[in-house]
Amino acid sequence: MKMKAGCSQLKPVVLILIFNSCFYASYQLTGLQQVCELCSGAVLNGSAVGMFCSSSAGRIDGRCCLRNNNTGDPEHIIGLDLSNCSLTHMEDLQGASTALIIDLSRNPIVNISDTAFQGFIELNYTILPQDIFCPGGNTSWEMVEVKDGNRLCEGQKNMCNQTGQLSLTCPENSLCGPYGPGFFECSCVDSYHGYKCLREGEFPALQVFGPLGASTVVISVLLWVTQRRKAKSL
Template structure:
């Protein structure tokens, strides 16, 4: 089991980051959806999942029925894409289902799926092991030349009890197959969550946030002007 330590981000900092992402990535389709030609057909595993989830297929992705500024990838089908290794899949970290079968992949690093908290079904070539090992999944099977990793387990919980030791004043949470993270509890922050009281977000991030926001607004306006002139 591998730990990832983090602390809860201050609300002001989260707001600034979200606003910057909104302005810089508005109306941009995830590039991962275009990595392989063709679309997820209705008869494929991801296509069937997408239909049952009322999602929308674009390229090789199933996008959730969202009302937010950027649609969320809930399914990814990169099967039969002539892949020999797995690159950066972080754009699909919100996916519930991923299909990487029918590719010449020999091995996949566990870190490839670090942060994939919601991943509940992963389809791999038969000779590739499930990330995090079999103990990270409720069910691991092989059929029709594929390996199915189903039901990601909460690494924080073993035999029904919390078994992972996070620092005092913190709590454990899943962070992908075989990974967990320790997040500071309310009213605690800093190294190993030892500092009590609210994080001084305004003093620390105020000046930085203001300059970042101004730069993002300028870039966004420039992009909009260029788009209108085309």
């Protein structure tokens, strides 16, 4: 018979998870604000992102289209328009990892980091300067077209096999899942965890999240102290 953790063991884990969730939500909101203000101006109604936002009943915030929701969860970016922003490099857009459409056209981009779109599993439409390959390579998309000086990448492909079973590139006791254009991730199946999903049994939440919670508290305190010092110096 499988043993269950007692209530006294679970309470610290729950509190740590709640604290970490609040901290992550705050961090996520900051990342969202940064990416929406990477370029001055706002999404234009007649642009590709603007029309998508209108048809999706989204809300414009700077260069972003945000999903309207009443759940109280942190807002999610569903569209990002960074066209004509004089961008030459693109390395970090993680604040927009929930976007379905991204427009980077009319920029003198010479390089896009290989990991810039890692984790963008919802991304379905990307507009780039015609000299830039689609994220993950053109083979990571259902359709690639060069039109009016832009490269259009539509329909992100799933990098895992199409059987829905174990992927040859994932270890035993794991499943393959999409993780952005050209990327995939291997997740352990139920009751397995650890390196290459070799450990079977319940995940040791207290041992793992305990130190993580402590480090999060330290970081939060340091950030609070820094903000207080800045406020006093003003």
